Amino acid sequence: MKKDPDLESALSRNHRWMVNNQIKNIILRCPDQVTSINHIQKKFKSLDLQGKAANWLKKYPCCFEVYRENYEYFCRLTKRMMFLVEEEESIKDSQELVFVERLAKLLMMSRNQRLNVSKVNELKRNFGFPDDYLLRIVPKHTDMFRVVNYTGKRSSMDIELISWNPDCAVSAVEKLAKKKGSEPSFSCLLPATWVKSWERFLEFNSTPYISPYADSSVLSEGSVEMDKRNVALVHELLSMTLWKKLSISKLGHFKREFGFPEKLNVLLLKHPGIFYVSNKYKIYTVLLREAYNGSELIEKDPLVVVKNKFGELMQEGLHEYNRRHYLMNLEKKKKKGVAKVRPIGRSRDDDEKISQLNNQEGNFGGILDAEERKRFYKVLFGDDAK
Known part of the structure; x- marks a missing residue:
């Protein structure tokens, strides 16, 4: 089937929400609604994620609070996140x-x-x-x-x-x-x-x-x-x-x-x-075309409305995380005497790209191929990227 960019975009947006929603449920099921990072790491494979759980969670500081206690890292939901959990339960x-x-x-x-x-x-x-x-x-x-x-x-x-x-x-x-x-x-x-x-x-x-x-x-x-x-x-x-979508494999059951x-x-x-x-994320999914206007649902269930607030909170945290790392990288460049990259306005897709780059650096100890980084910033910032 010929790809529809709008519906593919809807699927990619929902994928990150679904992963974080599952992490949210894991935390809520734990005693005192707190869990160790190691516990979430063990669940990563079932969440279809790779890399370090700590790196993933730190990308969403508005949703997840990561802290250290007795030489071990733990995670709990933020107050804003708990407010949305209560709102969701009220709607249910x-x-x-x-x-x-x-x-x-x-x-x-x-x-x-x-x-x-x-x-x-x-x-x-x-x-x-x-x-x-x-x-x-x-x-x-x-x-x-x-x-x-x-x-x-x-x-x-x-x-x-x-x-x-x-x-x-x-x-x-x-x-x-x-x-x-x-x-x-x-x-x-x-x-x-x-x-x-x-x-x-x-x-x-x-x-x-x-x-x-x-x-x-x-x-x-x-x-x-x-x-x-x-x-x-x-x-x-x-x-x-x-x-207005389902996995074909689940339907097949x-x-x-x-x-x-x-x-x-x-x-x-x-x-x-x-x-x-669509076969996005190597999972065959069927969507109802008439339910969407572009990448947005036409009619939204009350639960979708509150879940969208969760998505907005995720995006806010992701932008904050990317901005912080962007400034850290600029500071490193200054110390090394490298010319400053002129910042420009970024879209949500740019935030996702930067997040992927930062995550990759985190997984490999901050070592990244110079040419890869150069190509990335050229795509993102144009010819002004140094």
Whole structure:
């Protein structure tokens, strides 16, 4: 699929947020909400990070406070960060009924109105569910859900839907069509020059829409109708997520429960006007095109709003860290008698580049190839770089 710079930018921005969010959760689960740097270092591989944990954490001083005690380094969340954590928890409490509806929708789209708990846990943060949703939400709504275990194995624990709610069985596509007073159909967001893709989309969209909540057992595998239903199902799942995106591998874990085709990625790539598939960070991710205007979400869930504040706090700290290192490098140059680099205004991308350079220096004891540094500063500062 041809790369969309705006959607790729949205993915890269979210990647750093997701990594730091996981670090935040690691710290919150620790006694007194403090953990050693060594403990976070051990988690680095699972976070898909390399290098030293201390270097990473110090890049975000507005989020993480690193300090030394008894010859060992520790980390805790800053006061501003804790304020956002409290705000996030408050929103989760106020959105309980929203989570109930999302969970009901997930179960209603599954073939047996039942999903494995461990599999739901893989996607819980995508849908905004609290970590303790099994204790916080499910027991309060025994008229809708129950936890069952038909095999006796701990890994076989399932959440089952007890009562079907027709008000929940309405997809995002159907809601929009009702609002417009038209028949349900998909939207295509492709340039007019993509003639063949538009022709395929119009042919696909000409057949009746099939709701993801409809009984799929009457549809034939590999038929146009089944493809239509599967596209509607992925569309609905993405519509329910906070960031309107999901990992294709995680979606693939639900092939049996949702009746997805064996080659789900092939189905998604056939509909570039509806879905955007990216392999950024070597993880195949599918985004809902219509949910974005450029690199920004059009409609933001309250949880996304508070998470964006987290992102802004991250960026503020990153800029502060880069500025501090920039001034330190200038001071070193002055002492060595090297001409001063004329500073210019920098963008967020520049902050990321400088951060990567500083991190690389930190990982290798401050030793960096002179030509690499020269090329970097020339790209960043132009011909004035010395």
